[in-house]
Amino acid sequence: MKTSLLAAASMIALAASIALAADIHVDSAAAALDADPGVARLADLKPLALQAHGLRRAGATSPTTVQVVIGASMTGAAGKAEAYRIIGEGDPAYAYRDFVRPVKAAILNERKNAEFTVPEGFAAPKAADIRSLTRTVVELTLPAPLKEGGAYHVVAIGVGSEMVTAGKTAASFIYRAA
Known part of the structure; x- marks a missing residue:
């Protein structure tokens, strides 16, 4: 049953x-x-749902490229550069007061990776018909290079009245050159 x-x-x-x-x-x-x-x-699925929604993590793949992973709750704003803000602690190129945005955003694999599947024996909610929670990787091209060892924050602020996600909206990382 x-x-x-x-x-x-x-x-x-x-x-x-x-x-x-x-x-x-x-x-x-x-x-x-x-x-x-x-x-x-x-099962208490709240911890799984909280981990799966919103900005899961951010990290640099080069001095001018950051990838963010967004969980199941995502809108079309996720692929728009103006939907993000980059803040760098101690990096004048990414000062909080300057409201720095990426120059480009590209969705690399929209909702391709399942992070959670409804367990056997549980029915998916009929209203949402969600069988699994997925993740999407978005690549952000930055206007200036990141500084080695700098602490950076990506904030998904949305565009106009459209949010990027209904979940967690920020993720942080320390830039380390590969």
Whole structure:
């Protein structure tokens, strides 16, 4: 029997609503759900989901090229240079106050790499129909070379009202020449 994650979330919300309507403390409703053997067997997928969404990591592949890895939550803004900001601690070419953006952004492998697949025995939420969480690599071409040993930050700020991701929006790295 497949257990739907959406159904489990709905059960928790329903139990909380019933508890509030009946003036029962929400912790009591949660404790009752915890005692249910069906709910107790459900995996806690929050840590996996939090690791998979948003900017996963950033790193330089050359003095003027940075690659960022974006998890499952991504929009079309991810492929636009104006959607990113590069900040370098102690590097005047990437001063925070200057709002430095890459000169180019290119998506290298849009959603090709699966980082997580819904485990056997669990149904994907029907509304989203997500069977796996994926990652995309975006290459950013920078306007100036990075400094050896410098600490840099990539911030996915988005374009206009379009976010790059609904997950984590920044990643940091130390530049080391290869």
